[in-house]
Amino acid sequence: MGKRYDQLQPDQIAFIGEQHLFFTATAAPGARVNLSPKGMDSLRILSPNRILWLNLTGSGNETAAHLQLDPRMTLMWCSFTTRPLILRTYGTARAVHHGDPDWATLASELPDQPGARQIVDMTIDLVQSSCGFAVPFMDFRDERPVLKTWAEGKGPDGLRAYWDEKNRQTIDGLPTGIEANL
Template identity: 60%
Template structure:
């Protein structure tokens, strides 16, 4: 029942935009596979083959380390409402840090997220849709504001200290280059 496409159609883009949650999956050549849920309206479709999302500070920094070792990334959205559907994009991704020249241009296209650590830009190689018939119905109550308050309370210097103390390596010890 799955269908594959070379790029995102307008219908795919509308589906992505309507979802309040997405998942990102990465893996280095060896070690643990990482799957992370993302929200905060942090993602934008830039064109039919490019997606970017701003990554907030978190307890880990697996994606950054994985992409340095092997740049593959899968993004996934699933509908929890009336119309069942799952959509995945497969491709490669690159990391943009606040210190990089490209940050300002990309950040202007994305929401302002306190404690923003990276922007990931995925180049899509394949899009796949599937039915989602087994995904449960769920109702969105609202966004959590906990991370926003945490980053605001820490301030830029406190967030940078957190990166230094807790985000410089993956679970498997790969460097993340969050600070250089």
């Protein structure tokens, strides 16, 4: 049976720190639900009720647009190793863009990753744990270098051009707010 908490517990914070992968979920009114895997050392826990993660450049930019219209977000981690556990955090979040006044302060909490597009700042109002008994065992081999290499090859101007071409709108045509970065 799952358990609920109003904030992350110390053992849950340690569990998150051990994971190489997490999932994000958002939805805007009338739009498709977005569910995305994330990795690459892009997440930091600032307090038991606050998480930051670096939204790196990708083919879509659904999260930023969804959060403008409906700030609800869920993050999920699941153990693929010995301890069976699924952990979810529920709350509200906002996408912080390069041009926003608090970008530099928040970015200083995160690793410097090429292709950093937004910072997602989440306030947690519910934490839920569940058993994870059906999650398969899987071994972590390594981070993929492809996104980092690709972003470094594009350079700042190439990334801005990519954002302009691919990241201004969601698959449902919603604006993502990335225009401030161009």
